[in-house]
Amino acid sequence: xxxxEQDPGPFNVPEGATVAFNCTYSNxxxxxxxxxxxxxxxxxxLLMSVYSSGNEDGRFTAQLNRASQYxxxxxxxxxLSDSATYLCVVNTPGxxxxxxxxxxxxxxxx
Amino acid sequence: xxxxxxxxxxxxxxxxxxxxVTCSQNMxxxxxxxxxxxxxxxxxxxxxxxxxxxxxxxxVPEGYKVSRKEKRNFPLILESPSPNQTSLYFCASSLEGFxxxxxxxxxxxxxxxxxxx
Numbered sequence: 001x002x003x004x005e006q007d008p009g010p011f012n013v014p015e016g017a018t019v020a021f022n023c024t025y026s027n028x029x030x031x032x033x034x035x036x037x038x039x040x041x042x043x044x045x046l047l048m049s050v051y052s053s054g055n056e057d058g059r060f061t062a063q064l065n066r067a068s069q070y071x072x073x074x075x076x077x078x079x080l081s082d083s084a085t086y087l088c089v090v091n092t093p094g095x096x097x098x099x100x101x102x103x104x105x106x107x108x109x110x
Numbered sequence: 111x112x113x114x115x116x117x118x119x120x121x122x123x124x125x126x127x128x129x130x131v132t133c134s135q136n137m138x139x140x141x142x143x144x145x146x147x148x149x150x151x152x153x154x155x156x157x158x159x160x161x162x163x164x165x166x167x168x169x170v171p172e173g174y175k176v177s178r179k180e181k182r183n184f185p186l187i188l189e190s191p192s193p194n195q196t197s198l199y200f201c202a203s204s205l206e207g208f209x210x211x212x213x214x215x216x217x218x219x220x221x222x223x224x225x226x227x
Binding site (some may be wrong): 032034041042043044045046049087089091096097098099100101102103 | 150152154155158207216217219221
């Protein structure tokens with residue numbers, strides 16, 4: 001089993017739709033979780049950190065479910081500009097290593 | 111402007127010719143890291159550095175070297191590049207490299223596209 005797993009997609013959704021991605025992680029001791037956005041072969045950009053209580057930033061909401069070992073990203077009112085690959089990142093506990101998922105591709109259609 | 115810079119952005123070289131990819135950050139970050147990104151495999155960590163003179167291997171360190179003589183710089187060295195090191199490389203930095211705070215949010219450089227013939 002991979003340490004961090006994501007559905008590669010693509011998720012094709014119409015503008016204005018709500019879409020959700022999940023990311024599962026295998027190490028129950030993991031402590032830090034992030035969502036990054038990556039446009040085609042450009043550098044990943046931090047979208048949001050994921051906190052235990054969940055957090056929201058505008059149209060984006062991130063949740064952590066420790067019992068089931070997954071994090072989620074919800075995007076409301078999708079825009080064409082949201083089309084990108086969304087990367088889940090987990091900090092390996094007890095080390096300084098980061099493990100990236102392979103990403104979920106989102107296409108928002110006009 | 112707070113940023114991570116990498117040079118060169120594009121490089122085509124031949125097998126066995128030593129090369130260095132530079133990485134510099136101006137945010138006074140303690141932690142720096144190198145990743146490679148390959149289709150279907152995502153980003154994989156090559157090496158990281160927790161502070162000056164402190165480095166450690168990531169998941170794919172074979173064929174690479176790093177050094178951290180100054181806080182702002184973290185060069186990636188390929189002593190004898192081979193075609194399987196053809197990839198897209200990213201440098202990243204964060205205030206720290208562990209813990210639950212936002213201090214370990216990483217910021218990435220623009221990437222270096224390396225082709226080894």
